[in-house]
């Protein structure tokens with residue numbers, strides 16, 4: 001294993017070494033971390049459902065009724081009635097004819113892009129798209145074209161210049177590290193003009209934005225013609241685990257035949273599907289969670305502005321404070337921790353070079369006092 005130690009040492013010297021924290025107990029803002037307790041602002045549990053006892057009870061009851069595992073891939077004998085019911089409920093939730101469950105969002109994106117595109121086709125990705133979309137694009141063998149972040153005019157010019165046989169435009173709905181939203185109506189118009197299919201990965205929008213949390217696409221009033229492929233994940237706002245693709249009958253049947261990350265893997269435990277059915281009901285019905293998030297975000301942005309902290313533009317629960325060099329982000333994270341606050345430093349290659357940051361996220365289970373504590377600690381960083 002020659003060279004590994006030297007490469008690890010170099011990574012550490014560059015401020016890019018990654019480590020894990022050991023958490024215990026229920027996911028919640030006051031988190032048991034490495035034997036202590038920290039007020040955390042870095043999970044994707046936006047609605048606070050990951051620790052909800054009603055969802056956990058649904059998981060436990062379904063585990064008793066259905067066992068701990070699915071036992072097989074969906075196409076063998078692992079496709080359980082709980083999976084099937086969840087797919088139907090996700091299709092209804094997103095207003096699409098069908099939905100297909102995947103084990104993770106990472107696998108859904110690999111399956112969709114490699115399942116729908118190949119040599120001779122062209123994929124157009126926003127520069128800030130999630131890593132799993134880039135990996136799926138590379139796996140597909142199609143030509144990969146990157147367009148400027150959130151720039152529909154740049155996209156349109158690149159679409160016009162492409163001779164790809166099938167063209168897919170791929171974007172996050174809400175960008176995972178910046179928290180801003182893709183200009184979906186403009187992207188959809190460019191796709192319509194150039195005969196491209198729009199793929200939206202709304203991992204951070206579903207449950208959080210739009211009527212009843214139906215996501216970025218619903219918020220913009222776009223239908224399945226404008227956005228034929230919608231990807232959602234279940235481990236973020238819905239507080240469980242897994243992912244899905246929603247779209248037409250033909251899209252879902254194509255993925256069942258061709259998406260290798262769907263075909264060659266064990267189906268999710270059916271109990272997880274049952275738990276997600278419970279959390280989906282709560283996410284839709286308990287609109288106060290989205291209202292609370294908006295209040296927390298507004299309070300945070302006002303407090304940050306009052307202390308001269310420059311946040312990235314975002315109205316979602318993802319709020320970025322860009323610090324530049326990895327060492328600065330690491331030092332800020334360590335200083336917050338001395339105040340009992342956990343915000344992980346996000347560094348390249350997760351974000352572009354020179355834009356290491358604190359990625360601050362809120363959950364409906366945070367309180368106004370929690371936000372005030374965070375603002376005070378951040379103000380201390382700025383002035384200290």
Ligand SMILES: *Cc1c(COP(=O)(O)O)cnc(C)c1O
Pocket residue numbers: 103104105106107109130132172176201203204233234235242243
């Ligand atoms: C988290 C995330 C994924 C991956 O989803 P998992 O279920 O965690 O694998 C995909 N896309 C985006 C935009 C994400 O933020």
